[in-house]
Amino acid sequence: MGRLDGKTALVTGAARGIGAGIAERFAAEGAAVITADRRDEPGEAVAASIRERGGRALYVHLDVTSGADWSAGVERAVAELGGVDVLVNNAGIIRVKPFEQTTLEDLRRVLDTNLVGAFLGMQAVLGSMRARGGGSIVNFSSVQGLEGREGMSAYAASKFGVRGLTRSVAIELGVHGIRVNTIVPGPTRTRMTEREGWTDAQYDAAYRGYPLGRMARAGEIASLALFLASDESSFCTGADFVADGGVTAGKPRG
Numbered sequence: 001m002g003r004l005d006g007k008t009a010l011v012t013g014a015a016r017g018i019g020a021g022i023a024e025r026f027a028a029e030g031a032a033v034i035t036a037d038r039r040d041e042p043g044e045a046v047a048a049s050i051r052e053r054g055g056r057a058l059y060v061h062l063d064v065t066s067g068a069d070w071s072a073g074v075e076r077a078v079a080e081l082g083g084v085d086v087l088v089n090n091a092g093i094i095r096v097k098p099f100e101q102t103t104l105e106d107l108r109r110v111l112d113t114n115l116v117g118a119f120l121g122m123q124a125v126l127g128s129m130r131a132r133g134g135g136s137i138v139n140f141s142s143v144q145g146l147e148g149r150e151g152m153s154a155y156a157a158s159k160f161g162v163r164g165l166t167r168s169v170a171i172e173l174g175v176h177g178i179r180v181n182t183i184v185p186g187p188t189r190t191r192m193t194e195r196e197g198w199t200d201a202q203y204d205a206a207y208r209g210y211p212l213g214r215m216a217r218a219g220e221i222a223s224l225a226l227f228l229a230s231d232e233s234s235f236c237t238g239a240d241f242v243a244d245g246g247v248t249a250g251k252p253r254g
Ligand SMILES: NC(=O)c1ccc[n+]([C@@H]2O[C@H](COP(=O)([O-])OP(=O)(O)OC[C@H]3O[C@@H](n4cnc5c(N)ncnc54)[C@H](O)[C@@H]3O)[C@@H](O)[C@H]2O)c1
Pocket: 012, 013, 014, 015, 016, 017, 018, 019, 036, 037, 038, 039, 062, 063, 064, 065, 089, 090, 091, 092, 093, 113, 140, 141, 142, 143, 184, 185, 186, 187, 188, 189, 190, 191, 192, 193
């Protein structure tokens, strides 16, 4: 028996990285998965590889900043898979720039994707979740949603915002059986954190001073998403779930 048997999950940013890891993991646990992204070819490839392994998956082109894309994506999920039980607002972008060089356009792009995208997504699935008697929404923050960092003013603003959005919406939606939680990942090996020419050892060395001394792999964040999507987390809502290898616990001496 799968931990998500009978559930339908829509995962944004599912064409690669953490989102692809979540889509694959959910499908392996019995969910029908909508892989949503604005990158069509890799997004379709993730859905196809799930189907090849006997799972149920459907790719939809969905730019999370577009209300029209959200309406169309959720309509397809309802028509072809019966509705949405789980929404993972994973799609995100980063701009690393000193504050003085960060433009209003940079700030708006980052807020639009990371914060407004989650807002639109939650509103889009509400009707379907209510009709199905409840659901689970998982929003993505970051350790930069707990602590500021140089060069990350726009990103941190968006990720602090996601935590406030989650808590407030959770308070309103509990009555409908809809749980809303935030995942707070630490540094994870994906394209977002890629540096040209770096080896595995170099990536992990950058975090040697922290408790687990390495970066996460996408599957380790997907494990937490699976817990929050499943009924195993039935009493969790409005909360932050940190998977950061101890990065925000503090740096040990020496
Ligand atoms: N990688 C890390 O170290 C790390 C740490 C903390 C939090 N996060 C968060 O985890 C989430 C996933 O990050 P990742 O590392 O897998 O990134 P990634 O860059 O590897 O993948 C992000 C995916 O989101 C998609 N996307 C971006 N903008 C979109 C839009 N407007 N509409 C639809 N899809 C869009 C991209 O096409 C891509 O497939 C993000 O929210 C990120 O902020 C990542």
